[in-house]
Amino acid sequence: MLSGSESNTDDQYVRFVNVKKSYDQQTLVVKDFNLNARKGEFVTLLGPSGSGKTTCLMMLAGFEDVTSGSILIDGQPVTNIAPYHRNIGMVFQHYALFPHMTIGENLAYPLKVRKIPADEVKRRVKESLALVELADFSKRYPGQLSGGQKQRVALARSLIFEPSIVLMDEPLGALDKNLREQMQFEIKRLHEDLGFTAIYVTHDQTEALTMSDRIAVFNDGIVEQCAAPETLYEQPANSFVANFIGENNCIPGTVTKVENGKAEIQLADGSMVTTSNPNCPPSGDPCMMTIRPENLFIANGQSLANSIDADFTTRLYVGDSIRYFFKMPCGSELMVKTLNDNQAPVLQHGARTQLTWDVTGGLALDRQA
């Protein structure tokens, strides 16, 4: 068992403490960023482009300086350590494989600059190529590889010098969908096998949900919520997170009563609904009622705790599922996702339909401007 102090540094292996970043001394790109990553944890920084997530990664790698605050690795501040002494592996979006070197030379490069003996370099390059299943590609040039193969080489190169932390800056952004899913597995497998600490940047929420131990959701320089994927999806802290992670139906309303962990909300069309979420704003405040499309049902005779009326507009046939689109009299648009089975109803355009959901199916969250 680990002793107390050791477990403490392991729990806080990578620390961002009140980190601020500004390029022009006026506007903050990163506003007071705090994060503790456990050793061996897979943490994703998720957010729309321009939200400051890549800047945080670059500050950790040492390519951008920190305007204020500090970054610690294993308890040591790294702000004044040059990037080439930090021993952090990095995977870039466009791979950044050196085009004038073969795959073997690319992989050997970090070992050679560390003055590791030639035969050991050779052995480790071979092992590394086997690890990413590209054993026969040593003599090829990056230009001769496909996108997925290049990405694997980039991954292998960032791991070959055995860094304790690996940073990935939208590594799968340039790949097509199938390959992306395959590479997600690959990265996950390597992470589990080798046990490095991974800080991963992406704007793709599916990628973040499937791969991460924890996700920090960025918006405009601040972290809206930092939690495990299931917490983010099922208990978003606010409506930004609720909307950014997955799909959501939003109906504006007002909190009328909060009691015994249950809240009553009056929606914009006047109907009253109940919800049981802890993040609900206090009574009297405006709120946003959010219901996941898979938690909203078309009432088929029987209805759940909450129900509203809406007009059917159109449906999208996806294959395994069908999406039904509705419009409420107050203007909010709703979407219902149902399985494509024999229960899937057929609706007339403009038909007034009753939609229903359970007390736990919807969340009342703060309404952002």
Next chain:
Amino acid sequence: MPQAELNADQTMNNGADSTRHSSHSGLTPDEKIQSQRMQRRRKFIAFAFVAPLIIFVLIAFVAPIGTMLYRSVYHPTVAQLIPDTLEALSGWDETGSELPDQTILNIFSVELQHLAKERRSGKLAEEINRALPGSSSVIKSSARKLKKLEPELLASEGGAKLLSLKPQWQKVEIWREMKKSGAIFTDGFYLTALDLMRSPEGNIVPRDTQIYIKLYLKSLKIALLITLLTAIISFPLSYYLATAPAKTANTLMVFVLLPFWTSLLVRTTSWIALLQTNGVVNSFLESIHLITEPIEMLYTQFSTVIAMTHILLPFMILPLYSVMKGIDPSYLRAAMSLGAKPIPAFIRIYMPMTIPGLSAGALLVFIISIGYYITPALVGGTEGQMVSNIIAFHMQSSNNWELAAALGSLLLGLILALYWIYDRLVGVSNIKLG
């Protein structure tokens, strides 16, 4: 790997599909004709687009260079002046020490008189004099004297008359030169251009005074020096331009391009104003008491090199800049994250990626500078002269177009040879101009 194999399989399947398809639905003759007509039309349109370029290249490039190459070996002047003598001389052995037969001399005296009457004997004198200095006066004075004699008399005794007029006619050299320069096609100009000559025995031997080889070597040296200097100056500048913010880079780019908008003559003469004995540089150095006597900078190799480096700088900066602009900054970051220090990373990772731009710039600057004319002519003096200046001299002053053509062709050959070597070493496909 399974993914790639899968892809390969798919493409193979697709290929099989498409062949199966075409064998199923072959084209009817009508469809074939229709398709061929469409293809011809497309080809014609494509040709129309490039036609102006092809015509321009043919008229302004292929034709003059072809004429130049032809002129450097084709020399019919003497053959046109004394055709009968040359025909008669064809039986004479020029390697021996015997004079040609009396009959041949007779024929020549008739032709010389004929030329004298038509006032064309001077042309012959000039041609022979080029190969055998001193013959000009011999031919001219003989022609003057022969003019007064009866043609019938010359046909029978002209030879003896000629031999008595000037002692030079009794020497075998003048006849040898006459026969040699009578040849319509000659390698003589190339030999001269390479500082070689034919000995009386017909062997190729070096000339006593070496002029042209030295000049070629000097031109090569100057061109290489200029290429090196432009590369050294351009590399950091282009790097700064490529990494600077867009606004700064654009402003600086104007300064790079400024020389392009100024007349070449103005730029060259401004160097004269700077470098001359009482010019800006000397006055300044004297005023700060660094020197007491003005330094001779103008009309030297130094002035040629410095002025041409200035003029050719944009040709190096532009391709370098465009290549560096395209290099993703994440390469250097990747190298540093892998543990390389900035300078080794720059040398090992960044520099090799700039090779396409560097080689394009170097090739441009080198080829332009080795044939440069105006700047060395204006600021070079005698020391800073290059091959092009001597070519111009033979075109304009010495009126020896054939030698000029031979020198030009050799220069062209030299550049092509260097280009070939370059292709071997760097690879032309590596060039990137912008």
